[in-house]
Amino acid sequence: MPITHEKRNTPLPENLAEDQPVIAINNLDFAYPDGHAALYEISLDIKKGEKVALVGPNGAGKSTLMLHLNGILKGAGELRVGGFPLNKQNLPVIRALVGLVFQNPDDQLFSPTVFEDVAFGPLHMGFSEDEVIARVEEALAQVDMSGFEKRLSHHLSTGQKKRIAIATVLSMHPQVLVLDEPSAGLDPRARRGLIQLLNTLPITMLVSTHDLRMASELFPRMVIMDEGRIVADGLTSTLLRDESLLEKHGLEKP
Amino acid sequence: MLYSPSPLHIPDGFLSLAISLIFWAITLVILSTAVKRTETLDEKQVPLMGVMAAFIFAAQMINFPVAGGTSGHLLGGALAAIMLGPWAGMLVMTAVVAVQGLLFQDGGLLVMGANIFNMGLLTAAIGFGFYKAAEGRQRKLKLFAAGLGAWLSVMAGALFTALQLWLSGTARLDIVLPAMLGVHAVIGIGEVLITVAAIAFIFKTRPDLLEESESSAQNGRGWIVVGALLSLGVVLLSPFASADPDGLERVATDLGFLEQGANAPYKLLSDYALPFFRDSAFSTIAAGLIGILVIAALVIFLARRRSIRHTSHN
Amino acid sequence: MHDSLFDRFREGESFLHRLAPTVKVVITVLFILSDALLPDGHWLGFGISWLTILLLNLAAQLGWSYTLKRSFIAFPFALAAITAIFALPGETLAVWDFGPWHLIATDAGLLRFLSIVVRSWLSVQVAILLVTTTQFPDLIHALEHLRLPRMLVTVIAFLYRYIFVLSDEVLRLLRARQARSAIPPHQRGGGSILWRARIAGNMVGQLFLRSYERSDRIYNAMLARGYQGHLRTLNRHGIHTRDWLLMTFAIFLLILLQLFAHLG
Numbered sequence: 001m002p003i004t005h006e007k008r009n010t011p012l013p014e015n016l017a018e019d020q021p022v023i024a025i026n027n028l029d030f031a032y033p034d035g036h037a038a039l040y041e042i043s044l045d046i047k048k049g050e051k052v053a054l055v056g057p058n059g060a061g062k063s064t065l066m067l068h069l070n071g072i073l074k075g076a077g078e079l080r081v082g083g084f085p086l087n088k089q090n091l092p093v094i095r096a097l098v099g100l101v102f103q104n105p106d107d108q109l110f111s112p113t114v115f116e117d118v119a120f121g122p123l124h125m126g127f128s129e130d131e132v133i134a135r136v137e138e139a140l141a142q143v144d145m146s147g148f149e150k151r152l153s154h155h156l157s158t159g160q161k162k163r164i165a166i167a168t169v170l171s172m173h174p175q176v177l178v179l180d181e182p183s184a185g186l187d188p189r190a191r192r193g194l195i196q197l198l199n200t201l202p203i204t205m206l207v208s209t210h211d212l213r214m215a216s217e218l219f220p221r222m223v224i225m226d227e228g229r230i231v232a233d234g235l236t237s238t239l240l241r242d243e244s245l246l247e248k249h250g251l252e253k254p
Numbered sequence: 255m256l257y258s259p260s261p262l263h264i265p266d267g268f269l270s271l272a273i274s275l276i277f278w279a280i281t282l283v284i285l286s287t288a289v290k291r292t293e294t295l296d297e298k299q300v301p302l303m304g305v306m307a308a309f310i311f312a313a314q315m316i317n318f319p320v321a322g323g324t325s326g327h328l329l330g331g332a333l334a335a336i337m338l339g340p341w342a343g344m345l346v347m348t349a350v351v352a353v354q355g356l357l358f359q360d361g362g363l364l365v366m367g368a369n370i371f372n373m374g375l376l377t378a379a380i381g382f383g384f385y386k387a388a389e390g391r392q393r394k395l396k397l398f399a400a401g402l403g404a405w406l407s408v409m410a411g412a413l414f415t416a417l418q419l420w421l422s423g424t425a426r427l428d429i430v431l432p433a434m435l436g437v438h439a440v441i442g443i444g445e446v447l448i449t450v451a452a453i454a455f456i457f458k459t460r461p462d463l464l465e466e467s468e469s470s471a472q473n474g475r476g477w478i479v480v481g482a483l484l485s486l487g488v489v490l491l492s493p494f495a496s497a498d499p500d501g502l503e504r505v506a507t508d509l510g511f512l513e514q515g516a517n518a519p520y521k522l523l524s525d526y527a528l529p530f531f532r533d534s535a536f537s538t539i540a541a542g543l544i545g546i547l548v549i550a551a552l553v554i555f556l557a558r559r560r561s562i563r564h565t566s567h568n
Numbered sequence: 569m570h571d572s573l574f575d576r577f578r579e580g581e582s583f584l585h586r587l588a589p590t591v592k593v594v595i596t597v598l599f600i601l602s603d604a605l606l607p608d609g610h611w612l613g614f615g616i617s618w619l620t621i622l623l624l625n626l627a628a629q630l631g632w633s634y635t636l637k638r639s640f641i642a643f644p645f646a647l648a649a650i651t652a653i654f655a656l657p658g659e660t661l662a663v664w665d666f667g668p669w670h671l672i673a674t675d676a677g678l679l680r681f682l683s684i685v686v687r688s689w690l691s692v693q694v695a696i697l698l699v700t701t702t703q704f705p706d707l708i709h710a711l712e713h714l715r716l717p718r719m720l721v722t723v724i725a726f727l728y729r730y731i732f733v734l735s736d737e738v739l740r741l742l743r744a745r746q747a748r749s750a751i752p753p754h755q756r757g758g759g760s761i762l763w764r765a766r767i768a769g770n771m772v773g774q775l776f777l778r779s780y781e782r783s784d785r786i787y788n789a790m791l792a793r794g795y796q797g798h799l800r801t802l803n804r805h806g807i808h809t810r811d812w813l814l815m816t817f818a819i820f821l822l823i824l825l826q827l828f829a830h831l832g
Contacts, residue, residue, distance in 0.1 A: 070792045092794060100792040106733050107785040110301065112705035112725055119802055124794035132802055152705065154732035168793065265645050266695075267688030271604050289717040297797030300719070301786040304726020305734075309779040311727060312734035316742070316775070318761075318768040328772065337776065349723040353731075357576060357704055359641050359695050362688070364600045419648055424684055426651040429669060434648075447762065451769015452776060460777060 020083050021045040022097075022176045022204050023069060030064060030075030038064040039075055040228045046176065046206060053219035053236060054208040057250040060225040062208040063103070066178050069206070070100045082175055096125055099169030103180040105161035114140075114156075114164055115149040121172035139171035140164075143197060159190030163197065176204040183211045213254040216240055224249055262329070262373050262411050262438075263354065266362030270422035277418065278367030284375050285348060291341040303342050307349040310334055313452075314350075318444070328448045329411070331374055332381020332404040336453065337463070340382040340477055347374030372414045376484065377407035381449075383481015386474055393457055397450050404449040405442040406485045412438035413488050574731055576699040584628040584701040588811040589710035595818045596698045600691040602822045606829050608683040613829040614690065620821075621693050628701050635693040635700070649684045653677040704728055709803050722799055730782075737778060741771045 023046040030039040038061050046052055054062050067073040069081065071091050082097045084090040102108045111117040118139050122132045140146050143163040148156075156164065162182060169177065182198070183191045195214055198205065209215055215222060215236055222239050224232040226249040232239055239245065246253055269277075292299060310330040317327040330350070335343030351370045355361035361369040384403025388396045416434040420427040456464060584592075599617070606613040625634050658676030665671070699707070708728065712721045745767065 067788065072788050072791055092796070095792060095794050098792075102785060102789050102792075104785070107782060108789050110304075110726065110729060110786045110789065112708065112729050113703075116705070116801070120790075120795075121793040123800045123802055124796070129802055133804075150703075152703070153729060172793065263645075265641075265688045266600050266691030267603065267684050267686075268645065268649060271601075274604070285720070286717070289719050293719060297795075298783075298787050300722055300799065301726065301790060302780070302783040303719075303723045305730050305779045305783040305786065307723050307727035308730035308734045309776060311731055312738045312779075313772045313775055315735060315738050316768050316771050318764040327768075333772075345720060345723055348720065349727045353724060353727055356695075356707060357574075357699055357728075359692050359699075362600070362691055363597055363695060364604060364691070423655065423680065424649050424652050426655040429651045429654075430648060444765070447765030448769045448772055451766045452772040455770050455773025456776060459773070460780075463780065 021047050021080075022050075022082060023206070024078075024080040025068075026078040028065075028068065028075050028077035028079060030068065030073060038228050039068075042077070042230055044223065044230065044233070046204065048175070048204055050221060051205045051219045052207070053215035053222045054206060054225065055210070055212065055215060055222060055251060056225035056231075060249075061228040062225055063180055064228075065225070066100060066180055066206075066208060069098050069176075069178055070095055072100075092125070096121075096172050097175045098178055099166075099172060099174030099176065100178045101165050101169055101180065101182070103184060105158065105165040108165040108168060109153045109156075109161060112152060113149070114145075114151045114153060117153065117164065118149075118167050118171050121168060125172060135171040135173070139167040142170050142201065143167045157190070158185055159187070159193060162186065162190075162194060166197070166201075170201075174203070176206065177201065179205070179207045181208055181210070183209060183214055212240065212251065216254055224251070226250075262369070262415055263351075263361035264365045264369055264372075264415060264418070265359075266364050268362075268422065268424050269365045269368055269418055270424075271364075273418050273422045274364050274368060277365075277371050281367040281371045281375065284344065285370075288341040288344045288348075292345055295342070299342065303338065303346050303349075306334065306338060306342075307346045307353075310346060310350050311353070313448075316448070318448075327444060329373060329377060329408055329445055331377025331411075332385075332400065332407045332445070333449045333452060335378035335382035336385045336400055336403075336449075337456075340378055340474065343378040343382065344375050347378055350374070368414075368418050372411040372418075376410045376414060379477065380407040380410055380481045380484050382474070383477045383479070383484070387478045387481070393454075397454055397457075400453050401446040401450045403481065404445045406488060408438050408442035408445045409435065410484055410488045413491065574735070576696070577703050578630065578700050580629050580701065582628045582701070583814075584624060584697070587701075587814060588805055588807045589702050589706040590713040590805065590807060591811045591815045592698055592702055593707065593710045593714065595815060596694055598819060598822055599694045602825060603687045603690050605826055606683075606687070609679045610683075610829050613825060614683075614686050616825060617690050618693075621690065621697065624697055628697065630700065635696045638696050639689055639693045641692060643685075643689075645688070646685050649681055652681045652684060656680055706805065709805050712801065712803055713805065713807075718799060718801075730779075733782075734775065734779060737775060738771075741775065745771070 023044065025042055025044045028039055028042040029037075031037040042061075042065060054065070056062055064073060068075060068079060068086075071086050071094055074086070079086040081090075081094045084093055084097075086094060109117045111120065115136060118136045119132050122135045127135070136149065137146070140148060143166050145160065145163050145167060148160075148164065153161070153164070166177070166179070166182075179198075183194055186194060191211075191214070195218060198207070198218055205219070207215075207219065219236055222232075222234065222236040223230055224239065224245070231249060232242075232245060240253060243253055292303070310328075310333070313328050313330055313333075315327075331343065331347050334346045337343070338346060348370050351361060351374050352366065355363060355366050355369065381400070381403040384399045384406070385396065388399035412434040413431075416425070416427070416431045419425040419430055453464070603614075603617060606617070621635060622632050625632050625636075628634075653673050654671040654677055656674055656676040658674030661673040661675055661678065663670075663672050702710075705725070705728070708721060708725050711724065712718070
């Protein structure tokens with residue numbers, strides 16, 4: 001006697017045109033309701049298959065920018081995901097295209113069991129029961145956590161929680177993975193495992209991090225933010241050699 | 255011990271079947287209204303109520319030494335209702351009491367209706383009613399109202415627990431009532447101190463949160479009346495019952511609740527007849543209860559009709 | 569610390585573990601109901617019920633005394649029932665005078681008191697058996713099957729998930745309080761009650777704010793995964809023929825016990 005849910009399918013473009021940027025941001029400004037400005041004139045294109053590190057000091061606006069990619073925050077300016085302009089109508093599609101993983105896995109994993117958490121996305125996209133179960137299995141396999149379906153979230157280690165958190169959005173088959181500080185709070189071994197995982201996932205990525213060593217290892221392109229602006233955007237290897245730039249924005253050469 | 259059972263969590267076996275079922279019925283009627291009322295609120299309400307239930311649960315672990323090895327801690331019904339509004343507060347407290355009973359056996363299952371009523375519904379109604387009465391006044395007055403509501407909410411819970419035990423033939427009223435009220439008069443002080451300090455802290459750091467919950471319950475004037483009536487009941491009934499337990503005992507015996515020497519749970523189903531309608535005393539109570547339920551349903555229905563018409567006019 | 573305090577489930581492969589959670593909840597409630605319906609002093613009936621619990625303990629591979637050892641939580645409450653000894657008319661066993669109270673212990677009263685304690689003790693044991701053989705998330709699914717309002721079930725699920733997170737926060741707050749309140753030996757420290765209460769209140773306030781902000785972040789995480797104000801769940805616990813059969817059998821036994829207790 002399973003409790004079923006209404007069927008609702010959002011039409012999803014499975015394959016975007018190769019030349020089309022997955023994320024296109026043009027002149028985005030944002031200020032919080034209390035008047036505190038957080039983003040100025042952000043312009044950023046991310047192409048399919050790119051792996052981009054987003055670095056900068058705390059309060060630079062990295063998390064605020066990430067919340068925009070999913071339409072949770074709405075600033076002034078143009079933002080397109082997979083060619084769809086961000087508006088209320090496109091919101092379900094955009095949220096399926098952008099897999100946003102928050103920094104604290106205890107906020108990301110809000111269900112009692114791993115299965116329920118990984119199934120949350122596909123369920124709310126309106127997939128059938130079989131499809132949901134298949135997607136959960138597949139996503140868990142992708143993060144190397146097969147067989148963890150019945151485990152309780154509070155029994156997991158931080159490293160395991162981070163992996164499951166990534167699986168919760170992989171199960172939605174996103175076009176781009178947006179991660180906020182994935183390596184924060186991990187011990188060296190768990191961090192190493194996470195780096196290997198991110199290396200093997202064949203998907204476009206935008207990852208905010210303070211971990212410049214991970215950035216140099218994983219992400220060919222790097223975007224530096226400070227005080228709400230993008231101050232540099234280029235090859236990671238080039239930017240990491242520019243010591244005066246790094247120092248100016250509170251970063252340390254790895 | 256971090257997790258200390260409060261003397262208000264009644265275990266199974268201590269209440270008669272009749273009392274257990276009556277309080278399940280009352281609790282279910284009130285809860286179904288609470289569910290309807292909260293469903294129409296902001297969609298953010300779901301995670302908020304969920305985390306708040308865990309908050310109340312965790313806050314009950316925070317204690318402070320009072321004297322002689324005893325410590326004060328929180329029940330939280332008044333606090334939850336003040337922070338979230340009465341209906342959401344009731345649901346949150348229901349979840350807390352339900353998990354304590356289900357997972358920790360702190361309170362029974364058959365008697366859970368009574369436990370939810372005593373610790374969740376009464377406390378939320380009284381706490382919110384008092385706080386609401388001070389709406390728009392100075393903060394000091396609001397804190398005073400919150401404190402008074404918190405104390406009375408604990409006393410109301412204790413009073414009802416004592417009455418339920420006595421009506422079930424589990425305890426002698428002239429002993430259990432003063433004992434319950436006496437103990438909770440002290441426990442209630444802990445409730446007051448923590449509730450007031452917590453609200454004062456939030457006034458200082460995030461006053462917007464408290465103003466938000468006030469405006470979301472604009473039409474909550476009725477709660478002042480509910481809170482006042484319930485407290486009046488506590489204030490009037492407690493001394494009367496303590497001073498003249500025999501009087502109350504006679505009333506209950508006449509109503510058929512107390513069959514001295516008889517076996518209440520056994521009697522109830524032994525005649526293969528509908529338990530409530532066999533005995534004339536029980537049928538009186540049943541009729542009274544059905545009357546109350548019908549009136550409650552009517553009031554709720556009319557209130558909903560009014561609010562629907564109200565919104566459709568706008 | 570959670571593992572001992574908040575987790576009541578014990579891993580196992582017994583038929584009790586495999587029984588559909590919904591069926592287990594129903595049988596548990598009926599068992600407690602049957603307890604309540606046993607007449608005062610029907611020791612044989614109580615004994616049979618306890619024997620059943622012992623057998624179920626064994627069947628669940630818990631060892632025969634598992635629930636017994638954990639069943640004393642309700643005992644402090646027995647204090648409230650002690651007065652039942654003096655509440656019923658019957659053959660006088662003893663008379664005491666305590667201040668304003670004239671206490672006559674009767675045989676009927678004693679019988680009532682003992683029966684209440686035994687009933688509560690049996691009920692607690694069967695409830696312990698339920699949570700020991702059922703993962704709490706499965707119990708939450710059972711509540712959903714039993715048609716509890718979705719809203720309430722969801723609040724309970726969140727409560728369960730975040731007990732662990734928030735109690736860790738409380739522990740950190742308590743430790744921080746402890747670390748800052750150095751009390752010289754043999755001295756009363758910690759200021760007045762009011763001051764201590766204010767510290768506790770501040771901690772509660774702080775916990776509230778953190779929880780409130782956390783609920784905001786959770787809401788965002790839900791939105792990011794397609795939540796639009798209407799929760800969907802996938803509840804895979806089917807009730808199979810075996811479960812129906814077992815439930816019927818359990819109900820049959822309980823009815824038999826009641827018939828025996830009331831007619832026999």
